[in-house]
Amino acid sequence: xxxxxxxxxxxxxxxxxxxxxxxxxxxxxxxxxxxxxxxxxxxxxxxxxxxxxxxxxxxxxxxxxxxxxxxxxxxxxxxxxxxxxxxxxxxxxxxxxxxxxxxxxxxxxxxxxxxxxxxxxxxxxxxxxxxxxxxxxxxxxxxxxxxxxxxxxxxxxxxxxxxxxxxxxxxxxxxxxxxxxxxxxxxxxxxxxxxxxxxxxxxxxxxxxxxxxxxxxxxxxxxxxxxxxxxxxxxxxxxxxxxxxxxxxxxxxxxxxxxxxxxxxxxxxxxxxxxxxxxxxxxxxxxxxxxxxxxxxxxxxxxxxxxxxxxxxxxxxxxxxxxxxxxxxxxxxxxxxxxxxxxxxxxxxxxxxxxxxxxxxxxxxxxxxxxxxxxxxxxxxxxxxxxxxxxxxxxxxxxxxxxxxxxxxxxxxxxxxxxxxxxxxxxxxxxxxxxxxxxxxxxxxxxxxxxxxxxxxxxxxxxxxxxxxxxxxxxxxxxxxxxxxxxxxxxxxxxxxxxxxxxxxxxxxxxxxxxxxxxxxxxxxxxx
Numbered sequence: 107x108x109x110x111x112x113x114x115x116x117x118x119x120x121x122x123x124x125x126x127x128x129x130x131x132x133x134x135x136x137x138x139x140x141x142x143x144x145x146x147x148x149x150x151x152x153x154x155x156x157x158x159x160x161x162x163x164x165x166x167x168x169x170x171x172x173x174x175x176x177x178x179x180x181x182x183x184x185x186x187x188x189x190x191x192x193x194x195x196x197x198x199x200x201x202x203x204x205x206x207x208x209x210x211x212x213x214x215x216x217x218x219x220x221x222x223x224x225x226x227x228x229x230x231x232x233x234x235x236x237x238x239x240x241x242x243x244x245x246x247x248x249x250x251x252x253x254x255x256x257x258x259x260x261x262x263x264x265x266x267x268x269x270x271x272x273x274x275x276x277x278x279x280x281x282x283x284x285x286x287x288x289x290x291x292x293x294x295x296x297x298x299x300x301x302x303x304x305x306x307x308x309x310x311x312x313x314x315x316x317x318x319x320x321x322x323x324x325x326x327x328x329x330x331x332x333x334x335x336x337x338x339x340x341x342x343x344x345x346x347x348x349x350x351x352x353x354x355x356x357x358x359x360x361x362x363x364x365x366x367x368x369x370x371x372x373x374x375x376x377x378x379x380x381x382x383x384x385x386x387x388x389x390x391x392x393x394x395x396x397x398x399x400x401x402x403x404x405x406x407x408x409x410x411x412x413x414x415x416x417x418x419x420x421x422x423x424x425x426x427x428x429x430x431x432x433x434x435x436x437x438x439x440x441x442x443x444x445x446x447x448x449x450x451x452x453x454x455x456x457x458x459x460x461x462x463x464x465x466x467x468x469x470x471x472x473x474x475x476x477x478x479x480x481x482x483x484x485x486x487x488x489x490x491x492x493x494x495x496x497x498x499x500x501x502x503x504x505x506x507x508x509x510x511x512x513x514x515x516x517x518x519x520x521x522x523x524x525x526x527x528x529x530x531x532x533x534x535x536x537x538x539x540x541x542x543x544x545x546x547x548x549x550x551x552x553x554x555x556x557x558x559x560x561x562x563x564x565x566x567x568x569x570x571x572x573x574x575x576x577x578x579x580x581x582x583x584x585x586x587x588x589x590x591x592x593x594x595x596x597x598x599x600x601x602x603x604x605x606x607x608x609x610x611x612x613x614x615x616x617x618x619x620x621x622x623x624x625x626x627x628x629x630x631x632x633x634x
Contacts, residue, residue: 107240107262107338110135110143111323113310113331115301117373118152119164125150125171128186131332132178138334141238142183146299147198147214147247147268150175150188153303154221165191172201172208179203183238187246187266195227200246200266202235210235214246220622221306234260240337243292250296253286261317262293262337269298271309271328271362272617273355273574280313280321288319293337300328302369305611305622307362316341328361356523359516359615360395360531363524366613367512368399371485380484382475382505383407383427383434385419386545387521388513389489390426390536394528395512396487397430406484407434410471412443414550422537429535439470446470464549468504476507485509488610493518493562495609495620496569497595498602499547499555506609514612515619517566518545560591568595574618603628 112131116124135143150168158164168188183204190199197213213229232245234257243256243263250265287294293316300310314323314335322341325331379400381393396405407427411420427434446466479486488508492515500506525536545555559565571577579596583589606620618624
């Protein structure tokens with residue numbers, strides 16, 4: 107059987123647009139002589155659709171669009187992912203279509219992702235169906251993880267998926283496919299979608315593993331793709347792509363960030379972005395991602411030095427902007443800061459300089475950036491990283507502001523990795539001084555992050571163990587880390603949940619993102 111894999115970029119709620127893409131690829135598959143064409147989970151409606159999955163009119167539009175899709179399936183079968191309404195609630199289903207008829211629905215049983223809990227109900231799970239004259243097993247979404255035994259009468263298992271990108275997830279995905287294919291002696295075909303859907307980005311990387319556990323087809327990552335796979339033909343094993351190797355993870359992060367930001371803007375109808383350029387590593391990386399995703403003509407950098415800013419920070423920021431070819435302006439905040447502090451003297455005067463004055467600087471900068479957004483339409487991008495978000499090294503209503511955070515799920519050390527990758531790919535657009543100078547928010551004279559923290563290599567190693575791996579402080583100390591540092595970092599994490607509740611949407615690039623895989627109570631005394 108010739109099976110066409112259509113790996114596409116869908117938009118949540120654009121049922122007509124998604125249906126048109128599906129129909130276009132059904133016609134393409136027919137033209138290529140395919141017997142069956144398969145599409146990703148929730149292809150027709152886009153995902154995650156959240157409360158749209160509770161709306162009867164939304165589900166009815168999906169039903170109507172599915173009828174239009176079925177009318178195209180003469181001489182070819184199709185498997186299409188969509189939500190369907192039942193007496194129990196909404197299922198995530200695979201519609202099996204043949205001879206212009208919707209013959210069967212295979213419904214997902216295991217609802218494991220938090221973005222689906224409460225919006226979808228459990229179905230029947232994996233089923234064997236006859237399609238295009240052959241019997242195949244069809245499995246939807248996370249049910250693949252729970253398959254333990256496949257009908258012995260079938261040779262091929264088809265998994266339709268909406269699997270997001272995240273650190274280490276691709277390796278796990280293909281390892282799971284390999285193990286199941288080898289144990290069950292089945293060809294396994296997985297179709298995933300690509301594209302940004304708010305805080306999630308889907309990587310695609312669909313593929314086929316034969317019954318011996320060998321990878322025989324792998325599709326592009328972060329791009330739409332189309333392929334034909336003939337199950338009756340012997341396929342030679344193909345090389346595991348670089349994208350699945352651990353050493354290439356930075357390149358994957360970059361591609362995911364560019365696609366996630368581009369789709370966040372384009373699918374929302376935004377065009378232009380502004381970035382507060384400080385001359386630091388974080389804003390530099392965000393500016394580079396934005397220029398790649400949106401075009402340098404659509405990115406605007408605003409430099410807002412204070413009396414505490416070093417001269418090289420403005421110089422470095424200007425060099426970056428000029429290398430990228432983006433528009434920029436320099437607007438010092440010294441007078442605005444002095445005016446604000448003077449105005450507040452009756453309330454806060456007579457006290458020593460502390461975080462109050464530091465936060466005023468950050469909030470003045472946000473006022474200026476939001477003024478640019480409101481007046482000119484340049485949507486503000488947040489320039490945070492996961493290390494700062496974890497430790498609370500940020501100012502509420504200041505540098506936590508922005509419509510979208512493209513790097514807020516990447517640790518500080520990963521930001522340096524990204525910067526070096528960008529320089530390798532784009533002719534050293536980030537000045538060397540930005541890479542080598544000591545990190546500082548420059549909110550008081552001679553300030554450095556190292557005044558309160560050990561090097562970020564140590565900080566991030568501890569954060570990774572605490573957040574991604576869920577290790578207890580004792581385990582981390584036993585691994586060789588200083589107990590006082592571990593306790594300090596743990597306390598900072600626990601005390602700053604209130605800030606994370608108020609962050610902008612953060613693109614999820616790790617396996618354990620704040621507010622999703624790691625969701626803590628706003629009031630919490632555990633672990634103190």
